[in-house]
Amino acid sequence: xxxxxxxxxxxxxxxxxxxxxxxxxxxxxxxxxxxxxxxxxxxxxxxxxxxxxxxxxxxxxxxxxxxxxxxxxxxxxxxxxxxxxxxxxxxxxxxxxxxxxxxxxxxxxxxxxxxxxxxxxxxxxxxxxxxxxxxxxxxxxxxxxxxxxxxxxxxxxxxxxxxxxxxxxxxxxxxxxxxxxxxxxxxxxxxxxxxxxxxxxxxxxxxxxxxxxxxxxxxxxxxxxxxxxxxxxxxxxxxxxxxxxxxxxxxxxxxxxxxxx
Amino acid sequence: xxxxxxxxxxxxxxxxxxxxxxxxxxxxxxxxxxxxxxxxxxxxxxxxxxxxxxxxxxxxxxxxxxxxxxxxxxxxxxxxxxxxxxxxxxxxxxxxxxxxxxxxxxxxxxxxxxxxxxxxxxxxxxxxxxxxxxxxxxxxxxxxxxxxxxxxxxxxxxxxxxxxxxxxxxxxxxxxxxxxxxxxxxxxxxxxxxxxxxxxxxxxxxxxxxxxxxxxxxxxxxxxxxxxxxxxxxxxxxxxxxxxxxxxxxxxxxxxxxxxxxxxxxxxxxxxxxxxxxxxxxxxxxxxxxxxxxxxxxxxxxxxxxxxxxxxxxxxxxxxxxxxxxxxxxxxxxxxxxxxxxxxxxxxxxxxxxxxxxxxxxxxxxxxxxxxxxxxxxxxxxxxxxxxxxxxxxxxxxxxxxxxxxxxxxxxxxxxxxxxxxxxxxxxxxxxxxxxxxxxxxxxxxxxxxxxxxxxxxxxxxxxxxxxxxxxxxxxxxxxxxxxxxxxxxxxxxxxxxxxxxxxxxxxxxxxxxxxxxxxxxxxxxxxxxxxxxxxxxxxxxxxxxxxxxxxxxxxxxxxxxxxxxxxxxxxxxxxxxxxxxxxxxxxxxxxxxx
Numbered sequence: 001x002x003x004x005x006x007x008x009x010x011x012x013x014x015x016x017x018x019x020x021x022x023x024x025x026x027x028x029x030x031x032x033x034x035x036x037x038x039x040x041x042x043x044x045x046x047x048x049x050x051x052x053x054x055x056x057x058x059x060x061x062x063x064x065x066x067x068x069x070x071x072x073x074x075x076x077x078x079x080x081x082x083x084x085x086x087x088x089x090x091x092x093x094x095x096x097x098x099x100x101x102x103x104x105x106x107x108x109x110x111x112x113x114x115x116x117x118x119x120x121x122x123x124x125x126x127x128x129x130x131x132x133x134x135x136x137x138x139x140x141x142x143x144x145x146x147x148x149x150x151x152x153x154x155x156x157x158x159x160x161x162x163x164x165x166x167x168x169x170x171x172x173x174x175x176x177x178x179x180x181x182x183x184x185x186x187x188x189x190x191x192x193x194x195x196x197x198x199x200x201x202x203x204x205x206x207x208x209x210x211x212x213x214x215x216x217x218x219x220x221x222x223x224x225x226x227x228x229x230x231x232x233x234x235x236x237x238x239x240x241x242x243x244x245x246x247x248x249x250x251x252x253x254x255x256x257x258x259x260x261x
Numbered sequence: 262x263x264x265x266x267x268x269x270x271x272x273x274x275x276x277x278x279x280x281x282x283x284x285x286x287x288x289x290x291x292x293x294x295x296x297x298x299x300x301x302x303x304x305x306x307x308x309x310x311x312x313x314x315x316x317x318x319x320x321x322x323x324x325x326x327x328x329x330x331x332x333x334x335x336x337x338x339x340x341x342x343x344x345x346x347x348x349x350x351x352x353x354x355x356x357x358x359x360x361x362x363x364x365x366x367x368x369x370x371x372x373x374x375x376x377x378x379x380x381x382x383x384x385x386x387x388x389x390x391x392x393x394x395x396x397x398x399x400x401x402x403x404x405x406x407x408x409x410x411x412x413x414x415x416x417x418x419x420x421x422x423x424x425x426x427x428x429x430x431x432x433x434x435x436x437x438x439x440x441x442x443x444x445x446x447x448x449x450x451x452x453x454x455x456x457x458x459x460x461x462x463x464x465x466x467x468x469x470x471x472x473x474x475x476x477x478x479x480x481x482x483x484x485x486x487x488x489x490x491x492x493x494x495x496x497x498x499x500x501x502x503x504x505x506x507x508x509x510x511x512x513x514x515x516x517x518x519x520x521x522x523x524x525x526x527x528x529x530x531x532x533x534x535x536x537x538x539x540x541x542x543x544x545x546x547x548x549x550x551x552x553x554x555x556x557x558x559x560x561x562x563x564x565x566x567x568x569x570x571x572x573x574x575x576x577x578x579x580x581x582x583x584x585x586x587x588x589x590x591x592x593x594x595x596x597x598x599x600x601x602x603x604x605x606x607x608x609x610x611x612x613x614x615x616x617x618x619x620x621x622x623x624x625x626x627x628x629x630x631x632x633x634x635x636x637x638x639x640x641x642x643x644x645x646x647x648x649x650x651x652x653x654x655x656x657x658x659x660x661x662x663x664x665x666x667x668x669x670x671x672x673x674x675x676x677x678x679x680x681x682x683x684x685x686x687x688x689x690x691x692x693x694x695x696x697x698x699x700x701x702x703x704x705x706x707x708x709x710x711x712x713x714x715x716x717x718x719x720x721x722x723x724x725x726x727x728x729x730x731x732x733x734x735x736x737x738x739x740x741x742x743x744x745x746x747x748x749x750x751x752x753x754x755x756x757x758x759x760x761x762x763x764x765x766x767x768x769x770x771x772x773x774x775x776x777x778x779x780x781x782x783x784x785x786x787x788x789x790x791x792x793x794x795x796x797x798x799x800x801x802x803x804x805x806x807x808x809x810x811x812x813x814x815x816x817x818x819x820x821x822x823x824x825x826x827x828x829x830x831x832x833x834x835x836x837x838x839x840x841x842x843x844x845x846x847x848x849x850x851x852x853x854x855x856x
Contacts, residue, residue: 006721006724006725007648007649007652010725010728010732013732014656014728014732017736022736023736023737023739023740023757023758023761024739024740025672025739025740025741026741026754035668036668036669036671036672039666039668039669040663040669040672043662043663043666043669044663046662047659047660047662047663050655050659051655051656051659054626054630054655055652055655055656057630058630058633058648058651058652058655061630061633061634061636061638062633062638062640062648065569065633065634065635065636065637065638066638066639066640067637067638067639071637072637073570073637073831073833073838074569074570074571074635074636074637074830074831074838075571075634075635075636075831076571076572076830076831076832076833077571077572077574077635078572078573078574078575078576078828079572079573079574079575079576079578079628079631080574080575080631083627083631084575084578084624084627084628087623087624087627088620088623088624091619091620091623091624092620095616095619095620095662096613096616098662099612099613099616099662099665099666102612102666102667102668102669103609103612103613103666103667103668105668106605106608106609106612106666106667106668107605107609109668109671110605110608110667111605111606126522127431127432127523127524146520146521146522146527147527149522149525149527150525151524151525152525158522190521190522190523191423191427191431191521191522191523191524192421192422192423192424192427192431192523193421193423193424193535195600195675197675197741197743199672199741199754202671202672203671204600204671204672204674204675205600205602206600206601206602208535208536208601208602209423209518209520209521209535210518210519210520210533210534210535211518211536211602213602226752226753226754228741228743228752229743230600230674230675230676230743230744231421231675232346232416232417232421232424232744232745233424234346234415234424234431234432235341235342235343235346235415235432235433235747236342237342237346237745237746237747238342238745238746238747238748238749238751238752239748239751241751241752
């Protein structure tokens, strides 16, 4: 009896907080964000209904068939093929119908080619900081050499200034982006695996040493967002934080010029 | 082949204490040894989780005991971030390997698999002894990591390289501590491989006359499938561990790419891939989830049938779904890696394959409900835990449907949503299976009964407690709270999570306290519990034929013949509401296990 009531109470409590959105995502600030959110909500509705139905059924069965002095013998049955097959068919259809549409959102983000006019910014993770590199007016990232890396002298990426393309490269601990412009981040790491996570933009991608991983999105809202690290990278993992400001195109140009000085 | 030659594995009962209880070849003693090892390990793992919870809510608190134990990791009794990560790494490793892998399989499996199929012992008793003692050595080596210079490893239980491969330069605990961790896991893998071979051979070779495969109790099926998973998975982890150790000590570069610079120092490795480790690790790691939980499914099925006084609903479907879950379990490891930088095409394939696991999982849930339906349910503590296992399996499983879609996983990956999810399904559900098994089989193992009232109290507190801990973690994930953060003050948006963290910590305290009720009940019953009869639950399987506890050779040389499936409860026309598996064939009803 108490088991049944407890199962129900926990079901109600959990469902309440999901419905009330007591703790929830921040508003989406990127073009693909609402697609992820609606896929999440579809999943929440489907799994939520199943969650509530099964937990209620479980509680009900335990309550209904608990042993009483008046209980007769239990029903003798070894199962039912038809019900079994029905449950397989229904589960398969419901879950695949739910999961399939989400795959095209993923494909659009990660597989389909980047827009021609996307702005490229290189992001390099290191213990425990983010380095953002803008290519400068020439639009080219200059050569980097590991042996030139020196955090203390302000060359965390090992830019080789013998390469003319490196001269105007801008390396910063923070990031600014123009709103409504397609962005392509090139994610790298100097040392161990990190993960670049910005909640409002609905982006997360591991930065893996040895790989350059592209991450494409379009910011649609201005504002200042926190960049955090989502992959354990050592004792300072929790403070590997930076800021990202999405601003108007004009502000962005002004910001770039200001930073270049 | 299928039927046992009876005295195949029999050996004379040893008389000296050392050979009887320490280096025992008796599967029952070995089962108890595994269980006690897990019991010790779970309290260590739980203590670590208490430290984790304290640090998250009262960061900077001084704990006197910590200073005495770990002057390096907690100077002045205050936990450093690296100490926090060491606690977290060891908590995960101890719980996954030393508790969830040992108790359900090494513990109950060793004890009851041979008895439930009518065998005198496992197929290879000496190998069995070796499995346990290797596991023991593995635990000692792992715990030793706490006390070496630099402390325990800080790279998480998943030990992703390059962090885990570069040594002390990448952080504290990544020197000797990490080496010990790898050695411990390698030894554990060998022990598990030997154990798996033994389980598989025993099931195939030592079944008593009439114990056809389709008359085996579902726990036996679960241990059998788990052993197959172990045989295929642990070998891969062993290989990965050896490669990682070579990268660390022999200058190889399996997992370390070229051009790395750590703290301004160039690393002299080239050509390796960090993703290779992730593929190998998760090729083991995902089946490991099922290694932990399949025995719980078997035990739950058994207990639901016994305490509903009903045949299990859809026996064959239950068997096939276990194989389905086991097979699919090897095809889905990539869902841990959607954000890892692997090909985005494979993410879609892994996602669709993972969704397929929902089907056998739904069959199991459906059949468990079907078993309860129309039953005569008595709520013994074992039954309460088994019912709650179903509930947790559903909650945890449904959470998985957010993580198996790459699109929704983008936001949730490596957040507390994942932590809540895998603790519910892998940790707590499996632990509930262990508790259910303990309350069910204790009387057989030790000849005495545990106290029912204390068992029920333990159940209530644990049940409310674990939900209060792990459900809110899903909400932390929705806020975007990343995992494995030693402190929360560095990130602005985490400020809103303080009340949830506080709530979780209090719930954790209560849940941990409740486990001492269990420990007390266990120890009390061991010495003072009321004597148990042969078959207190009126159950049908072979372990209930023999005295509690069973003699050294289990059946005392008696020739058994099995005539029935394991779930003949409430058979129409029978006076008793259960028919033992060895009862003579019935006149009216055919009781081969029909589906």
